[in-house]
Amino acid sequence: MSFEPGRAETTKVAAAEEHAHPGTRTYLRIALILTVLTAAEVAVIHIPALEAVMVPVLLVLTVAKFSLVVMYYMHLKFDSRIFTGVFVAPLTLAVGVIISLILLFKVLPKYNPW
Amino acid sequence: MSHAAAADAHHTSTGLPTWKIGFWTFIGSESLFFGTLISTYMVYKGRSLVGPYPPDVFSIPLTTLSTFVLLMSSLLMVLALNAVQRGDRRGSILWLFGTAFFGAIFLGCQAYEFTHFYHVGLTLQTNLFGSSFFILTGFHGAHVMVGIVWLLILWVMALRGQLGPQDALKVEIAGLYWHFVDVVWIAIFTLVYLLQ
Amino acid sequence: MAIAQATTHASTKPQTGIWSWITTVDHKRIGILYGVTSLIFLLIGGIEALLIRIQLMRPEMSFLDPDTYNQLFTMHGTTMVFLVGMPIAVAFFNYIIPLQIGARDVAFPRLNALSYWIFLIGGLFMTYSVIAGIAPNVGWFGYAPLTSAQYSPGPNVDFWALGLQILGVASIMGGINFITTIINLRAPGMTLMRMPLFTWMAFVTSFLLITALPVFATGLFFVTFDRAWGTNFYNVAAGADPMLWQHIFWLFGHPEVYILILPGFGIVSEVIPTFSRKPLFGYSIMVYSGILIGFIGWGVWAHHMFAVGMGPIADAFFAASTMIIAIPTGVKIFNWLATMWGGSLRFTTAMLFAVAMVGMFTIGGISGIHHSVAPSNLQQTDTYYVVAHFHYVLIGGLINAIFAGIYYWFPKVTGRLLNETLGKWHFWLFIIGVNMTFFPMHFLGLLGMPRRIFTYPAELGLADMNMVVTIGAFIQAISVLIFLANVLRSVKRGELAGPNPWGGLTLEWAIPSPPPVYNFTAIPEVRSREPLWAEPESIEKQLKEASPEGIHMPGPSFWPLVVAIGIFLSMALFMVDAWWAPLVGVLLTFFGVVNWAFEKN
Numbered sequence: 001m002s003f004e005p006g007r008a009e010t011t012k013v014a015a016a017e018e019h020a021h022p023g024t025r026t027y028l029r030i031a032l033i034l035t036v037l038t039a040a041e042v043a044v045i046h047i048p049a050l051e052a053v054m055v056p057v058l059l060v061l062t063v064a065k066f067s068l069v070v071m072y073y074m075h076l077k078f079d080s081r082i083f084t085g086v087f088v089a090p091l092t093l094a095v096g097v098i099i100s101l102i103l104l105f106k107v108l109p110k111y112n113p114w
Numbered sequence: 115m116s117h118a119a120a121a122d123a124h125h126t127s128t129g130l131p132t133w134k135i136g137f138w139t140f141i142g143s144e145s146l147f148f149g150t151l152i153s154t155y156m157v158y159k160g161r162s163l164v165g166p167y168p169p170d171v172f173s174i175p176l177t178t179l180s181t182f183v184l185l186m187s188s189l190l191m192v193l194a195l196n197a198v199q200r201g202d203r204r205g206s207i208l209w210l211f212g213t214a215f216f217g218a219i220f221l222g223c224q225a226y227e228f229t230h231f232y233h234v235g236l237t238l239q240t241n242l243f244g245s246s247f248f249i250l251t252g253f254h255g256a257h258v259m260v261g262i263v264w265l266l267i268l269w270v271m272a273l274r275g276q277l278g279p280q281d282a283l284k285v286e287i288a289g290l291y292w293h294f295v296d297v298v299w300i301a302i303f304t305l306v307y308l309l310q
Numbered sequence: 311m312a313i314a315q316a317t318t319h320a321s322t323k324p325q326t327g328i329w330s331w332i333t334t335v336d337h338k339r340i341g342i343l344y345g346v347t348s349l350i351f352l353l354i355g356g357i358e359a360l361l362i363r364i365q366l367m368r369p370e371m372s373f374l375d376p377d378t379y380n381q382l383f384t385m386h387g388t389t390m391v392f393l394v395g396m397p398i399a400v401a402f403f404n405y406i407i408p409l410q411i412g413a414r415d416v417a418f419p420r421l422n423a424l425s426y427w428i429f430l431i432g433g434l435f436m437t438y439s440v441i442a443g444i445a446p447n448v449g450w451f452g453y454a455p456l457t458s459a460q461y462s463p464g465p466n467v468d469f470w471a472l473g474l475q476i477l478g479v480a481s482i483m484g485g486i487n488f489i490t491t492i493i494n495l496r497a498p499g500m501t502l503m504r505m506p507l508f509t510w511m512a513f514v515t516s517f518l519l520i521t522a523l524p525v526f527a528t529g530l531f532f533v534t535f536d537r538a539w540g541t542n543f544y545n546v547a548a549g550a551d552p553m554l555w556q557h558i559f560w561l562f563g564h565p566e567v568y569i570l571i572l573p574g575f576g577i578v579s580e581v582i583p584t585f586s587r588k589p590l591f592g593y594s595i596m597v598y599s600g601i602l603i604g605f606i607g608w609g610v611w612a613h614h615m616f617a618v619g620m621g622p623i624a625d626a627f628f629a630a631s632t633m634i635i636a637i638p639t640g641v642k643i644f645n646w647l648a649t650m651w652g653g654s655l656r657f658t659t660a661m662l663f664a665v666a667m668v669g670m671f672t673i674g675g676i677s678g679i680h681h682s683v684a685p686s687n688l689q690q691t692d693t694y695y696v697v698a699h700f701h702y703v704l705i706g707g708l709i710n711a712i713f714a715g716i717y718y719w720f721p722k723v724t725g726r727l728l729n730e731t732l733g734k735w736h737f738w739l740f741i742i743g744v745n746m747t748f749f750p751m752h753f754l755g756l757l758g759m760p761r762r763i764f765t766y767p768a769e770l771g772l773a774d775m776n777m778v779v780t781i782g783a784f785i786q787a788i789s790v791l792i793f794l795a796n797v798l799r800s801v802k803r804g805e806l807a808g809p810n811p812w813g814g815l816t817l818e819w820a821i822p823s824p825p826p827v828y829n830f831t832a833i834p835e836v837r838s839r840e841p842l843w844a845e846p847e848s849i850e851k852q853l854k855e856a857s858p859e860g861i862h863m864p865g866p867s868f869w870p871l872v873v874a875i876g877i878f879l880s881m882a883l884f885m886v887d888a889w890w891a892p893l894v895g896v897l898l899t900f901f902g903v904v905n906w907a908f909e910k911n
Contacts, residue, residue, distance in 0.1 A: 090520060097525065104620065
């Protein structure tokens, strides 16, 4: 890793933000929700009745877990929106890459008239 | 926000720590890296000409366990940051080590999984599944490895009393890295293991 | 502020000697290193082009054998894109951005040095393969499965895949550095919408760097692992789809086109207002169109792949998105024209190159629109029509802008003006040469001359036009030699410039030429978009009243060089037939990073 927090760049700002960050109780609650969501994910693939909606349900649960970690553990919910911006813009492109490659390789060939 | 800038001896336009902006940008960049790896796995899903295929080798209980361990390591990481910010030296030492230790358990599970796959005949060269699976999860594992080394360095600093509240940003940035590796795994767990 | 992290005791005096350059973390020196290095690579890439043109001068020539020809066109493309186009833009970013936004350095000065050393070592690594006669020979886009060990058993492709992997690391780090610098180190009062347009375009370019390069890195890793470890990513026999590489490559490759051209847009947007004595017309539209180009630039990549048979739905989508991206680009062209309209124009060499850029880029843009029409594209693809198109874009658009930028900012960097008489010779010969070289290529392509074929039969009737093209290429070469003579002469004996020789409007013209190590005695407070036109007294007063006493600048460090060597080895040692070899580089990188992190000043 080429990044190391600087010495003279102290954390005055981070310290000033500290009170805005959630406390231990919130962190524990999020951990509990994450555990429940993971259990739900594993349960979904084992319940035959849910087979038809398995993919969307799993995707929703995954996005929920992803968002919880990013918003609470990585503090994006509480921090400056600049951090959200420099992360979410590339993240959107990454999701776009995944979706468009799946479309191009898996979905569109089925609709090819010749 | 200008008051924060004024409090600092040097001027910044946003009052935000420069390292944190840079590191979030780096995480954004990493998203594209893992995005392409995941895309490749998804595109090649179901295209292997010979086995073993995913259902032949995956053990959902084991992977669920390692996923849970990695999630809990993220909890320990935020506790470590809290402890460092409060100047709680014992807490810092305990939680930093705990995070690294949970990361090591995750890597141990992965090593076990890889060895097991190897013994049932799945290698990098076997088929498209083997190539795309090992390279995707291998790069993720390498990221976990880097994170563990990083956390252990911070842990040694904490042991020596060199990690006070003034160093919280260092821990926060290590934490951002660690959580990012965790969220990548959240995506991999669903897209690779659960959606077979 | 991050700059302070490696603080030494007010090392504000310029240092001298080779060691001071090796350990420098000063953005201005790193900018100069980037600029000089990429100009040297420009000469190498230019010589490669001349050799290609000698071979194509007459039908059925045997000046080059087919394999050497393959190596030369591959390395000409690779050199010009990765070792000239990108780094020369980074040279401008490095030197100009901190000066334009009123900063003392970039956000991460040592990371900046690291980027440069990785770029230099990666460039030398790739260039070595040319000298040794084992250069990459698969085209600059290295289509799978030609790059596999089965079809390319020699080390040639390794130099390409690993070299580009190394260069990519430098570009990503550079992108992160510039994004952070622009977000966090702007002078007080310089809101985003007061930023000079060059800085804005650098900002957009940096986002493209950090997003497009990781995609490319992944694709290159697959090439390397296929070759070194026998994975199957591009192994058709194992069911792999070679289209995957094409998609990954162009997912990177098209944003890369905008990585190359947006800095050119930025430079021209500084030069034209200065020499028209008019603020940039439609500043906010220019900003938004730049952002839009960066964004839509991510949705057009497969127009490079119409000929491979993606099906009508994908073809239609990418044709439409490609036509749409012409709109924000056209907006920029018209805004430059509107900036000049009614201005008091001064046709210095810098302005001439900027005006030429607007015209010639438009020609390249129009032939680009021709490509977007998928059926027409099928006729043009892999012919010289395409070669004509992207040379008009990259020489007409980028290189003209780079020359404009060099004539414009050379006095800031050296304190001396480039000679205008030699400059005019340079300009006119260059423009004549470029158009003689590339305009006939449109016709050659439509008449059926294919790309990347080392010769052509006399019966095709293409000989005369090819002769004109080759003569044009040599005229370009002569003009570049005049330029180099001008630079070498003017560095020592050029006319003294003073702080603001052109009556420029942005902050870099408020400080002495060349700028002191610390750039600004005080960080000025800005209240407008054109500080040196709207509020010159206020800026001057702020700078005059402060003294450089007690300014802390980052100290020199040689750890960036150590880490750069480590990163280089961790890639290059994939060429050694031992799975653990790259780990040697990883360990050296780790050693360097730890020492860097704990470096005491």
